[in-house]
Amino acid sequence: MSLFWPGGAGDSLTIRGARVIDATSGLDGPFDVTIEDGVIASVAPAAAAAGGLVLAPAFVDPHVHLRVPGREDEETIASGTAAAAAGGYCAILAMPNTDPVVDSAAVLGALIEQAREDAAIPTGFMASISKGLRGEELTEMAELARVGAAGFTDDGHPVTSAGLMQRALQYSAVTGCLLALHEEEPTLSRDGQMHDGPVSAELGLAGWPSVAESVMIGRDCALAAYERRPLHIMHLSARESVTAVRDAQARGIAVSAEVSPHHLCLTDDAVRTLDTNRKMNPPLRSGDDRQALLDGLRDGTIACIATDHAPHARHEKDVPFEEAPFGVTGLETAFAALYTFLVEPGELELGLVLERLSAGPARIFGLPVPRVEVGERANLVLLDLDATWRVSEEGFRSKSVNSWLLGETLRGSVVKTIADGRVVHAA
Amino acid sequence: MTETAQLAIPVTQTPARRHLIGISDLDAAGIERLLGTAGTIARSLDREVKKLPALRGRLVLNLFYESSTRTLSSFDLAAKRLSADTMALRSSGSSVDKGESLKDTALTLAEYDPDVIVIRHPHIGAPQLVAEVTRAHVVNAGDGKHQHPTQALLDLYTMREALGRLEGLHVAIVGDVLHSRVARSLVEALTLVGARTTLVGPPTLIPRGIEDMGCGVSTEIGAIGAADVVYVLRMQRERMLPGAAYVPSLREYAAEWGITGARLRPGQLVMHPGPMNRGVEIDPRVADSGVSLITEQVRSGLVVRMAVLYDLLAGDLGPALEVA
Numbered sequence: 155m156s157l158f159w160p161g162g163a164g165d166s167l168t169i170r171g172a173r174v175i176d177a178t179s180g181l182d183g184p185f186d187v188t189i190e191d192g193v194i195a196s197v198a199p200a201a202a203a204a205g206g207l208v209l210a211p212a213f214v215d216p217h218v219h220l221r222v223p224g225r226e227d228e229e230t231i232a233s234g235t236a237a238a239a240a241g242g243y244c245a246i247l248a249m250p251n252t253d254p255v256v257d258s259a260a261v262l263g264a265l266i267e268q269a270r271e272d273a274a275i276p277t278g279f280m281a282s283i284s285k286g287l288r289g290e291e292l293t294e295m296a297e298l299a300r301v302g303a304a305g306f307t308d309d310g311h312p313v314t315s316a317g318l319m320q321r322a323l324q325y326s327a328v329t330g331c332l333l334a335l336h337e338e339e340p341t342l343s344r345d346g347q348m349h350d351g352p353v354s355a356e357l358g359l360a361g362w363p364s365v366a367e368s369v370m371i372g373r374d375c376a377l378a379a380y381e382r383r384p385l386h387i388m389h390l391s392a393r394e395s396v397t398a399v400r401d402a403q404a405r406g407i408a409v410s411a412e413v414s415p416h417h418l419c420l421t422d423d424a425v426r427t428l429d430t431n432r433k434m435n436p437p438l439r440s441g442d443d444r445q446a447l448l449d450g451l452r453d454g455t456i457a458c459i460a461t462d463h464a465p466h467a468r469h470e471k472d473v474p475f476e477e478a479p480f481g482v483t484g485l486e487t488a489f490a491a492l493y494t495f496l497v498e499p500g501e502l503e504l505g506l507v508l509e510r511l512s513a514g515p516a517r518i519f520g521l522p523v524p525r526v527e528v529g530e531r532a533n534l535v536l537l538d539l540d541a542t543w544r545v546s547e548e549g550f551r552s553k554s555v556n557s558w559l560l561g562e563t564l565r566g567s568v569v570k571t572i573a574d575g576r577v578v579h580a581a
Numbered sequence: 582m583t584e585t586a587q588l589a590i591p592v593t594q595t596p597a598r599r600h601l602i603g604i605s606d607l608d609a610a611g612i613e614r615l616l617g618t619a620g621t622i623a624r625s626l627d628r629e630v631k632k633l634p635a636l637r638g639r640l641v642l643n644l645f646y647e648s649s650t651r652t653l654s655s656f657d658l659a660a661k662r663l664s665a666d667t668m669a670l671r672s673s674g675s676s677v678d679k680g681e682s683l684k685d686t687a688l689t690l691a692e693y694d695p696d697v698i699v700i701r702h703p704h705i706g707a708p709q710l711v712a713e714v715t716r717a718h719v720v721n722a723g724d725g726k727h728q729h730p731t732q733a734l735l736d737l738y739t740m741r742e743a744l745g746r747l748e749g750l751h752v753a754i755v756g757d758v759l760h761s762r763v764a765r766s767l768v769e770a771l772t773l774v775g776a777r778t779t780l781v782g783p784p785t786l787i788p789r790g791i792e793d794m795g796c797g798v799s800t801e802i803g804a805i806g807a808a809d810v811v812y813v814l815r816m817q818r819e820r821m822l823p824g825a826a827y828v829p830s831l832r833e834y835a836a837e838w839g840i841t842g843a844r845l846r847p848g849q850l851v852m853h854p855g856p857m858n859r860g861v862e863i864d865p866r867v868a869d870s871g872v873s874l875i876t877e878q879v880r881s882g883l884v885v886r887m888a889v890l891y892d893l894l895a896g897d898l899g900p901a902l903e904v905a
Contacts, residue, residue, distance in 0.1 A: 350789055350790075351789060351790045352789075352790030352791070352792075352793035352794075353790075354788065354790070355788035355789060355790045355791035355793070355794070356765065356790075356791070356793070356794055357705060357727055357765075358705060358725060358726030358727040358728075358760075358761075358762055358765055359705060359725075359726070359727075360726075361788070361789065363789075428705060428706035428709055430706075469682065469684075472682070472684050472710070473682060473683060473684070473710070474683060474702065474704035474705060474706040474707040474710055474724075474725075475704065475705050475706035476703075476704040476705060476706070476725060477704055
């Protein structure tokens with residue numbers, strides 16, 4: 155088991171008449187759902203309640219930066235997991251690109267202890283593939299896995315050396331853990347600030363081309379095929395990348411992929427404002443890339459929506475675009491952004507979005523798949539699709555406010571989150 | 582594609598105060614007005630006393646985070662000729678050396694209540710940031726590789742003085758377009774006034790997708806033949822990253838794309854924003870010949886920058902510019 159939190163006795167409650175949508179259990183309709191001591195005790199057909207209430211399996215985010223250890227001014231386990239609970243999540247995985255890096259059993263063990271004290275929801279920790287994220291030597295993966303690593307990643311950095319990548323694939327077999335990859339060929343992305351295309355040409359910002367992502371995906375899929383090992387590709391951004399993953403899957407390679415809400419909702423056109431909360435890595439890409447990501451999500455090539463929640467201190471984002479760090483927050487806005495910009499306009503089905511936020515990521519990372527089923531621990535999110543709210547700095551549980559949605563009015567709010575049988579958020 | 586959903590996220594911001602951060606802050610009429618004001622000012626400078634009282638009591642602050650000779654001196658003199666007080670701050674020898682952020686520096690200087698802040702900065706977005714945190718009108722004197730609007734305006738002024746028109750002109754811009762804020766501003770400004778532009782240079786120095794700005798693109802130096810004006814860009818060696826060889830050598834660049842007398846046809850005029858690398862992007866004999874407008878560009882810089890300062894404050898000033 156690779157998720158940690160204080161836990162405790164389960165809650166008992168009944169949610170009446172909400173529209174239950176759960177692709178895993180094949181449910182879509184109004185039900186009364188009763189939870190006793192944290193376990194789903196009954197799911198009974200009911201008269202539909204008034205309003206836009208939807209009850210669904212709670213969300214799972216395999217890509218969160220909690221910034222601990224090292225940047226507790228930006229986020230902590232307590233604040234980051236509270237933000238996740240408010241966003242409808244029942245489990246998250248934290249990235250290891252911290253200071254120090256999560257590359258030893260000592261650092262990982264300390265984080266797990268802290269999560270057992272402070273985490274608002276079950277939380278797992280990824281360890282790094284290479285020591286210090288330097289891309290030179292493998293971490294002690296077997297020990298890290300034994301201590302409780304949820305997987306391995308050098309996120310924030312590519313594994314530049316093909317040789318080390320091959321060793322990581324070979325050696326990770328002893329851990330039973332998945333490798334999750336940030337794909338970026340650094341001699342192609344160079345000091346790129348945004349997508350390489352007409353907008354970067356006009357603004358005079360250095361381009362980070364799509365091909366810098368897709369060539370690495372091509373390389374790593376070839377290595378995964380050769381080593382017969384699974385792989386997970388993080389935050390896809392480009393059409394060529396979706397094609398590379400789809401082709402690899404068609405050849406029987408066990409490669410999974412995720413996409414972020416911001417890459418699904420925005421294009422590089424949004425960078426024209428020079429708002430540093432539109433600066434992320436990989437960068438926002440063209441409208442055509444965005445369409446390919448939506449297609450990949452629809453056909454299952456991309457089975458997971460992950461926020462890449464990346465808190466940054468205000469003073470680090472209050473600088474000219476080129477000086478700002480990459481990354482935006484996302485845990486508290488993910489569902490509403492997807493619902494407002496993609497579901498309501500008819501680009502994506504609600505059921506598909508809910509599945510890609512929950513069962514999709516859980517299956518990829520071997521986590522318990524939340525489902526609305528009698529006998530299951532309750533991992534549920536109650537959503538109000540009719541609610542309208544304005545994204546403001548004051549509303550965040552996260553310690554950071556670098557959201558690409560500040561000032562936006564969104565539809566769809568999280569009314570209640572139940573994680574591992576306990577109510578962890580109630581609006 | 583749901584444009585409606587996309588449109589919910591604002592892609593433009595309309596500033597309450599007027600600034601000149603990019604050419605997109607202007608329309609064709611705005612450019613016409615500025616060039617007209619510059620012309621009026623130019624006639625006044627023929628007099629023995631060259632100072633105009635228009636901006637008496639105003640403070641123009643020059644905030645320069647990059648080295649500059651002609652732009653800084655030209656803004657400074659422009660403000661003085663309009664009777665404004667001026668202050669220049671450079672990044673070296675100031676608190677920037679001590680790691681102060683641009684925002685904090687701007688907030689500090691804002692306490693002096695400047696009417697205009699002229700800023701040059703190595704990074705795009707610096708002028709916007711200053712505009713957001715101060716109450717001054719902001720003039721961009723070059724931000725990274727993004728924009729250098731007063732350079733484009735002085736170039737337009739120079740072309741119109743030399744050729745009598747802008748509409749229908751064909752301008753070839755030659756060289757390192759990738760790293761050039763001058764090229765981006767100039768393409769935008771020339772397009773606005775109905776002129777045509779062609780970018781010419783090595784494929785490694787022409788950014789992908791730049792043709793979406795409405796310009797032609799060619800990697801053949803012969804493409805300058807059709808142009809009325811050949812605008813030569815500096816080979817910005819200081820902007821090249823170590824190890825990133827955009828061209829194999831300056832020698833090869835000069836041989837393939839350098840502007841020489843032999844490559845020009847009679848009647849073509851040559852411009853350069855300076856500073857020049859003589860013998861690299863331009864043959865010194867061309868630079869010093871009668872077809873060169875380079876010294877005219879420097880003179881235009883002064884009157885155009887006077888016009889910009891005057892125009893930004895004119896709304897606050899009320900009466901039209903009077904030149905006796």
